[in-house]
Amino acid sequence: MRQVYLDYNATTPVLPEVLEALLRYYREDFGNPSSVHRYGRRARVAIDDTRDCVADMLGAPASAIFFGSGGTEANNTILQGVAAALQGRGRHLVTSQIEHPAVLDTCACLAQQGYTVTYVPVDAHGVVDPEAVREALTDETILVSVMYANNETGVLQPIADIARVVRQRGILMHTDAVQAFGKMPLQVDELGVDFLSFSGHKLYAPKGIGGWYARPGAPLHALLHGGHQERGMRAGTEHVAGIVALGQACALAMRDMRQEWERQQQLQQCLEHGIQEQIPEVRIQGVEISRLPNTTNVAFAGVEGEALMMSLDLQGVALSTGSACSSGSLEPSHVLRAMGVPAPYLHGALRCSLGRGTTLADIEYVLEILPGIVQQARTLSPSFAP
C-alpha cells in the first residue's frame, strides 16, 4: 500500500545532512561547551556557528538568539519571562483566539497568577485585525503575542502591521513563528518584533531543539535557573548536537526556500482544486488569504474529521484532524470556531500539511481515495442528506 505523509505541520523527518551533523556531535565532538579543553572548545565553536546562522536567517545579531528545547519552551519563556520582568509596570497581556496551546495555556497560567489577558478575535478568513489589537491595548499592557502562521490553517497574520500599532505604544511584541520559520523569509527588524519563537522539528531538525529571538535589551526573566548557559537565560547543558542539527536544517531551508515554496504551492493548488472539483459541500479555510503554501485545512459538511482521518490512515495517508475530539477534548477546533466556521463543517475538518517529501503522485493518490471516503462517511451520516 502506498504510504503518504501529509502531517508536516505536526513534525518532519530529519534530513540526511542534518542527521550527519547530529551524529557527529553525539559521537565525536560530544564535549560540553562549558568545558575549557579542546572537546569543550569544539562544541562551543559549533554552537556559536549555529547562532550566527540562525541570526543571519532572522536578520538579527547573534547575541539575540537563544537555544532551548523547542517552541513550547520559547513561548513559555517569553510570556512568563516578560510578565515577571514587567510585573511592576503592568499585568495585562494581549494575544489572539487562534494561538497554539503553548501560548493559550501559558496565558491561562498567568491569568491564575493575577494577570489579565485579552484574546482578540479573528475574521472569517482567520486573520487578526491590527485595529482590534489597538483597541485591546491599555496602559497596563506589557506584551502582545500573535502567531506568525496558524498551525491549523496556515493563515499568515499581519505581524508587521500589528507590531507597528503595539510598539507605537511602547509595548513589547512577540510572534510565535514556529510554523513559518524556515518556510519563508523572516526578518525581525522588518517585522518589528521584540521576540520570536522557533522550533527545529518543523524544519527537518530533530524534536527537542528550538529557541527564540529576544531583542537586545528587551526585559526578560529566565524560566530555568542553574548554569550560566545561554548568557544566563536558559540554564542547562546545551543540546549541542541538536543545535548544530538546527543550524544545518536552517542552511538547507535558506538554500531551498524559494524553490520549495513554489513547488509546494503548486501541489497545494492541485490538492485544493481536486477536492473542490470532486467533492460537494467542502470548505477550505482561508482560501482567499495569504497562507503557507503547505497547509490546507478543508472541512466536509455532515461528517466527522476523526472518522475521515482514520479511513485515510487505513489506506496509507497520514494527516491530522482539524477538530480536537481526538486529542481528548469534545470541543471542535478553537481556531475554526474563532473563524466562525458554520456548524455543519465544524466537526469535519482535516489538515493536510505538505513538505519536502511530498510529490505530485502523493497528491494524486489522496485525490483518488478521498472522494470515496467522504462519500462513505456521508452515507453513514444522519446529518447529511445527499
Add this chain to the structure above:
Amino acid sequence: MQYSDIIQEHFEHPRNVGTIEPADAEALVSNPACGDVMHLYLRIENNRITDAKFKTMGCPAAIAAGSVTTELLIGRDVEEALTLSRAEVNTALGGLSPQKVHTSVLAEDAVRAALKKYR
C-alpha cells in the same frame, strides 16, 4: 487515539447501516458538546426487535457504538432492550477510552428514546 480491535473492526465494517421506513420505533439523539448525532430505527414484531438500523455522524468510536448497539438489540424483546446500558455497549466494544465513553452514552440514549416513544 488508540482503539480496540473490535472498535476498529466495527468502524471498518459497520453493521446495519441505514434506515427502516416506516420504523416501529426510532429516535434521533445528539451530543451537542462533541457534535455526535445518532439516528436509530427499530422494527418490532410481537414485542420483539426483529431489525435495527442506524446512522451516525461522529468519530470512529461513535460509529462502532451505533453498529454494536444494533447487533445487541436484534432478537431482544422490548423489556430486555430497555436494560441495554452504556456499560454493556462499552464491554461489547472491548473497552472505550475515558474520553470516548460518551459514545456509549449516546447509544444508550438512542435506545431509551426510541423505546420510550414506542411504549
